[in-house]
Amino acid sequence: MIKVQNLTKDYGHLRAVDNISFTIPKSGIIGILGPNGAGKTTTLKMMTCFMPPTEGTVFIDEKNIYQNSVEIRKMIGYLPEGCPIYTEMNVVDFLYFIAELRDIPKDSVNRRVKEMIDSCGLEEVVGKEIGELSKGYRQRVGLAAALIHDPEILILDEPTSGLDPNQIAEIRSLIKQLGKEKTVLVSTHILSEVEAICERVIIIDRGKIVADASLEEIQSSFHNQNRIYFEIQSKKDADILPEFEAIKGVESLQLFSKHEEDMITKFFINYSKDMDIRPELYNFIKKNKDWTILEMRTEQHSLEDIFRQLTEKGEEVAHA
Amino acid sequence: MHNIITIAKREIKSYFFTPVAYILMTIFLLITGWFFGSELFLVNEATMRNIFALTPLIFIFFIPAVTMRSISEEKRSGTIELICTSPVKDSEIVLGKFFAAFSLLVATIFSTIIYVIILLILGKPDGGVIVAGYIGLLFMGSAYASIGIFASTISKNQIVSFIVSFFIIMVLYLLDKFMYFIPTWLGSILQYISVDYHFQNIARGVIDSRDIIYYLSLIFVFLFFAWNSLTKRKYLST
Ligand SMILES: Nc1ncnc2c1ncn2[C@@H]1O[C@H](COP(=O)(O)OP(=O)(O)OP(=O)(O)O)[C@@H](O)[C@H]1O
Ligand SMILES: [Mg+2]
Numbered sequence: 001m002i003k004v005q006n007l008t009k010d011y012g013h014l015r016a017v018d019n020i021s022f023t024i025p026k027s028g029i030i031g032i033l034g035p036n037g038a039g040k041t042t043t044l045k046m047m048t049c050f051m052p053p054t055e056g057t058v059f060i061d062e063k064n065i066y067q068n069s070v071e072i073r074k075m076i077g078y079l080p081e082g083c084p085i086y087t088e089m090n091v092v093d094f095l096y097f098i099a100e101l102r103d104i105p106k107d108s109v110n111r112r113v114k115e116m117i118d119s120c121g122l123e124e125v126v127g128k129e130i131g132e133l134s135k136g137y138r139q140r141v142g143l144a145a146a147l148i149h150d151p152e153i154l155i156l157d158e159p160t161s162g163l164d165p166n167q168i169a170e171i172r173s174l175i176k177q178l179g180k181e182k183t184v185l186v187s188t189h190i191l192s193e194v195e196a197i198c199e200r201v202i203i204i205d206r207g208k209i210v211a212d213a214s215l216e217e218i219q220s221s222f223h224n225q226n227r228i229y230f231e232i233q234s235k236k237d238a239d240i241l242p243e244f245e246a247i248k249g250v251e252s253l254q255l256f257s258k259h260e261e262d263m264i265t266k267f268f269i270n271y272s273k274d275m276d277i278r279p280e281l282y283n284f285i286k287k288n289k290d291w292t293i294l295e296m297r298t299e300q301h302s303l304e305d306i307f308r309q310l311t312e313k314g315e316e317v318a319h320a
Numbered sequence: 321m322h323n324i325i326t327i328a329k330r331e332i333k334s335y336f337f338t339p340v341a342y343i344l345m346t347i348f349l350l351i352t353g354w355f356f357g358s359e360l361f362l363v364n365e366a367t368m369r370n371i372f373a374l375t376p377l378i379f380i381f382f383i384p385a386v387t388m389r390s391i392s393e394e395k396r397s398g399t400i401e402l403i404c405t406s407p408v409k410d411s412e413i414v415l416g417k418f419f420a421a422f423s424l425l426v427a428t429i430f431s432t433i434i435y436v437i438i439l440l441i442l443g444k445p446d447g448g449v450i451v452a453g454y455i456g457l458l459f460m461g462s463a464y465a466s467i468g469i470f471a472s473t474i475s476k477n478q479i480v481s482f483i484v485s486f487f488i489i490m491v492l493y494l495l496d497k498f499m500y501f502i503p504t505w506l507g508s509i510l511q512y513i514s515v516d517y518h519f520q521n522i523a524r525g526v527i528d529s530r531d532i533i534y535y536l537s538l539i540f541v542f543l544f545f546a547w548n549s550l551t552k553r554k555y556l557s558t
Binding site: 045049050071073074080082084086093100102103 | 333337338
């Protein structure tokens, strides 16, 4: 169990982390989300005992970062931002070095290193110098190093930054796998990442927590409305929008774009969550023979919108 | 102890990944070889005097060049986070780095054994003076190394580290060189803190505990400063 209490960090006059508190009970993947400079890395550095807070403390299973720093470090696997590793070492040497630092017993070192090479998919690069590896492989070496002592808690600072989509997908599935038995804390400023892997998300902005809830809770608390996107081609007249106002349940219409020549209109319909207007809509459009539906899809209010709302308001939003 | 060795081992390997260690050792052997040869053949004397006189000067450049990367580079590349978040004490990191530099120092100093062998073949050198000279070099070099390690903790820029350690060592070296211009009481204080004065004492063949204590304290003080400065990452922004 991780308990972060009133964590605060000042860099000179700059308050990078401002009185942050949260608790993580047991296993699962928790996202720490925030724009650049929000204080994510700073928070993680304090949790991993790299530097102490200006105020506040972190408990991990009743141990705290001041008195039990070494024990806490033993329980945590940490992938720092940018994945710093000794570029002049080769992969195996590096893993053995970390294994030694992590006090892995002599008789199980070989086995552990081998397991890491397997589970992080490093077979192809074992003998290579780390400086020559692609970013994706480098990141995997970093992960292997963070995992080698089989920590209960894994803290990953922007683990997929700078990777190509394939590599991102691989790392994410690896993280998901790990989240089944470990507590994984992932910092990121990419929303889709949180949506893809996290069960719970803590959003911070300018050093403060602005939301802390499960992914669904956050999404649904901002979803009083549903939204449908339409792309309709009309045979007669491009000005079709007003006709939709008559439909019961429609709360607002929002024009996206209108192409006069081919008479295509693209627009959104917002409607109340309590009422499903889709059958009604379908019947309405079917009646009108001049219209061809080119596209129709339900739109979620994206986490993007939520994030922007939360971080731009810059004020405390009710914790869930 | 185990962590110190792990850190030191990796550091020693890394010396030989960059050409610095090779270049320095070659230059060292070339310079000492030149002076050794000229003394042996021109003056026709079987002594190590020139080498013992020269090495402390060479070390003023040599040792900062060896130690400048040690912690600076870890800070620059961020690997400092890797070792500081593993269960290793800051003091173990400092000692590991120090012993790595010490090992390279020992290797360098003992590469000059070849000159001693030549002397033994060609003449009858004074064994006591030579042994004392080596002991002096080891202590003096270690003191320089502790200064170098300290300097490398204060910046992520290795050039800054080099300049700072070079400057500190230079000052400590020159302290007893301007004795004519200052009152005697001040002179004897300066003499006591000068690194070269104690080396000269040892190199004469007299190993006095006062000189040894001086070097050990210097090493201790600078390693303590290094530890303190490394721990300060916790409070300062760099
Ligand atoms: N070593 C430092 N010295 C001074 N200020 C710092 C230092 N590290 C971070 N900061 C400042 O503290 C604030 C928070 O930085 P932090 O790196 O924690 O943000 P972050 O959320 O990790 O951002 P990013 O998404 O860009 O990684 C920023 O304003 C940053 O400029
Ligand atoms: Mg960051």
